[in-house]
Amino acid sequence: MSTGEAGRDRGADGRPLWLLEPGDEVKRKELHDRYGGSRQGGISKCAKSPNVLVFTDPSTGHQHGYYDEWAEDGTFHYTGEGQTGPQSLGSTGNAAIRDHVELGLALRVFEGSRGVVTYVGQFAVDPADPYSYGKAPGTGGGPLREVIRFHLVQVGATAPQSAVPVGTDYRTADESVTPAAPQFTPPDPDLAGRNLGAHRRLQNALAEAARARGLEVFSPRVTDPDFDLGWRASADGLTVCEVKSLTESNETRQLRTGIGQLLDYHDRLRGRAADVRAVLWVEREPADPRWVALCARAGITLAWPGREDDVLD
Structure with a gap:
């Protein structure tokens, strides 16, 4: 952090001016x-x-x-x-x-x-x-x-697109956490009841599978969009993943939500890495097979336990 020339780094009141830029x-x-x-x-x-x-x-x-x-x-x-x-x-x-x-x-x-x-x-x-x-x-x-x-x-300004690397050390999700009390607004299905534990078990299991293949697994930094986890196989390419639990009643909503989130993550990260892949990892194979093709058209890989090779190799 440079203080510049004498006098130029202080305001008229004699107090130090703010010199840091986002990403410094x-x-x-x-x-x-x-x-x-x-x-x-x-x-x-x-x-x-x-x-x-x-x-x-x-x-x-x-x-x-x-x-x-x-x-x-x-x-x-x-x-x-x-x-x-x-x-x-x-x-x-x-x-x-x-x-x-x-x-x-x-x-x-x-x-x-x-x-x-x-x-x-x-x-x-x-x-x-x-x-x-x-x-x-x-x-x-x-x-x-x-x-x-x-x-x-x-x-005001945010950090330049390439100034801050994506991801930090993976934080294992607490699978035993108790969900918050219901609110008057409709909750995210993954934050309520049995879905919270299912979501975190899915997330941690995928992280372990990625590590077993020698991939660098990470969680989002404060400066990143709030994806669930990601992994990196090289310095130039990374994968960000959104995890969704599925039940018969929430399948459509969960898949729609996950696709929207990943499109947003991909758009916000593409200036910070040469190659960004998006993965939607769900609890089981969707009942409606059209979701696989729909995700592919959007540039998203849809997969579930048993299809780790589709996303990790």
Whole structure:
């Protein structure tokens, strides 16, 4: 992170100007030395500059019940601070995110929490739907407690298409997770009841089959669309996969949803890899055989357990 010529990297008020662009990497120590804020924790309100620095890191966050993810509506759901007991909007970090617009502070999101971190970009709390409450375990698999999930929308520029690699180390899906209580809006079939466990078993089994063939298996980064898993056989080509459980009653809906998601993922990733393949992996062979040909016409490989060779070789 270059500070430029003396005086040119500070505003009229003497505070440091923001110099990072989406996709830039920086040591967390240097980041706080320049802009202020605590070097520990996921939410850091800065005294030296008008910023709130927010860090998301699945490799460390999941052990504390922090499950950050992109939602279907395009907002980024970020879990508030507090490792045990119910989270409160009154805590310093959570209040800083909630009130950042009113306080005149920019919300800066980073991927990673230690060592070198990657700047994702500037975000803002969704004014129409700023946050929701959910359930998550406490630190170390403690009892379920209430957590806050802030709904963040990206502001301004995103990382250049080729600036950030696709995927990070594969995160094994928790097959024993309990689905959330039903909502008034129709839920995604894969997030309710028996389908959640079936979905995650399918996903983990496919990941293991890919590893057994020597493929590099990965999960999405914060800067990636929210595919279920992917694998890479070479530096230039990658495959992204959407997994769907199927029942007689939801088959058509699930297949339509999966196709739409994969078309979106493929379009968003094609500028970041020379060759992107899309796979729709389902629980069983669809009752209607037309889906295989329909997917093929859309550039998607439709397959199910027993047809691993179709997608992994």
